[in-house]
Amino acid sequence: MSVVAKNLIWGVKRRTIVSDVSLMVAPGETVGLIGPNGSGKSSLLRLLAGLKRPMSGQVEINGQDIAQVPRKALSRQVAFVQQSVATDTNVTVADVVRLGRTPHRSALAGWSEGDEAAVAHALDRVDMASRRKQAWQTLSGGERQRVHIARALAQTPQVMFLDEPTNHLDIHHQIEILRMVRDLDLTSVVALHDLNLAAMFCNRIVVLEAGAVRACGTPEEVLTQKTLREVFRVTAQIVGMPGADHPHIRFSPE
């Protein structure tokens, strides 16, 4: 499914946080969203997922204006992994992943084999199958993150928005999760801070700066010394890697 944003504007009071963002994500594409803290990545993802209403502009998923789609129907197709979540409730890992089936179940329907299969498969994908019964509260930061990704997978979405999904993850799982997102047959937009991971796993990269799209294109086009200096205020060298089709960034201490 394609995701198209047209002239999205959103803000609070006098401050514009997302200013006139348009972007187009083709079906099956993995798009990276990068930008400094506070540049509006999370806000943009919320707008794309329909969790916030834009002040103007619209989002179309599969050609349909999401403002016209009922919340439940939208959630059967679109999953959203938040930057951080917390709860005081004493739930198990399995309970949390089961929540991913919410949009697929009617109010009183029982738990079906299909539901169970989706949950088991999702837990398997993030290496958490053996922890089904563990209390969510007792998980480590990275394990929580993986459980939330599993929950999004259990939603069996066609579009996935992930807000810094590699937070807290060890390097093996950072690569595993991003590889999985790329290889799954779904359209995804991923906010990332690690530019090398973005270069490695994204088909295209969007650079946000102060709520506006600064650059958009393939990793080679976008990750230039000039952009890195101006947007991220770092000095870096872009090195081509033999045998790899993506650029590698080497940061300098200066």
Next chain:
Amino acid sequence: MAYDTSEGGAARLVLFLCLSLIVLIFAVAAATAIGDYNIPLRTVFLSVTNEVGLTSAGIAPIEQSVVWNLRLSRALVAALAGAGLAICGAILQALLRNTLAEPFVLGVSAGASTGAVCVIVLGIGAGGLSLSLGAFGGAFAAFALVALLSNGATSGPNHTILAGVAASQLFNALTSYIVTTSGNAQQARDVMFWLLGSFGGVRWPDFQLLLGVVIACLAICIWMARSLDAFTFGDEDAAALGVPVARIRLVLFAVTALLTATIVSMVGAIGFVGLVVPHAARYLVGPLHMRLLPASAMIGAVFMVIADITSRLIATQQTVPIGVVTALVGVPFFAIILYRARPQT
């Protein structure tokens, strides 16, 4: 301890509900037998079967009348009030994601009291119906105030509790103001009834009304139980899982206001039940609302009937306010739950 909620859990719930139903029946029987004047259980049983038309045993009419007209209706209203308050607590704790949330803490009970007092003292309207309407109006006013103070859904859960504290202060002050400026001694005494809570004076029509309200509200809540589960990680997360957050909140807040107002207009503002019972239920059947709500209702019912019995036993000549007893019985119980539910480190 966290619960696995797979299929085994459903059998566990059924077992739990059956057991608690048996306990409830015994508690109601005890509540009917015990009083200023104790009536043997056998007489209680026969009086009930006589009234229902199953038997025609020779029972002293006075005893039969006490059992049927005074004590049984009172015990059953107590059970329903306990169930209703426990449901309200479970709902509010889920929606606001705060373990302290309940109608009493959020000022809804205080609002309902103010509404009821307006009707009694200022004489707006007359009769039982307008009293309930007054309580209902007050409960809604309190909810509206809390929503306004806590700035709708955008603020954190703690903010709502603070707004609730402010609202209950305001409404309690309003109640006191109305009573002291325009009430006479008799009215002041009547009003104490709402402020402290008592099951004296409830009769069958109260039971019928409350039964209807509790069943309807419980049905709506069960219908929305799945959505309530989705609030585990907050409103925005619930929306991401396909829950129409604004609509669910509106309906469920209205349900809690209706339940609280109905209960307050009959038996006064009773605290603590809505707070402590859902915790006990969560401990016993886990956090999923499809199980938590019926379990809370049953525990709440048993708890309130026992509290009512206790209120009659601790002081024979006087009626101890039921709110005093719920706190006295509830606090040690709550301490045990807190202790056992502490995170394993």
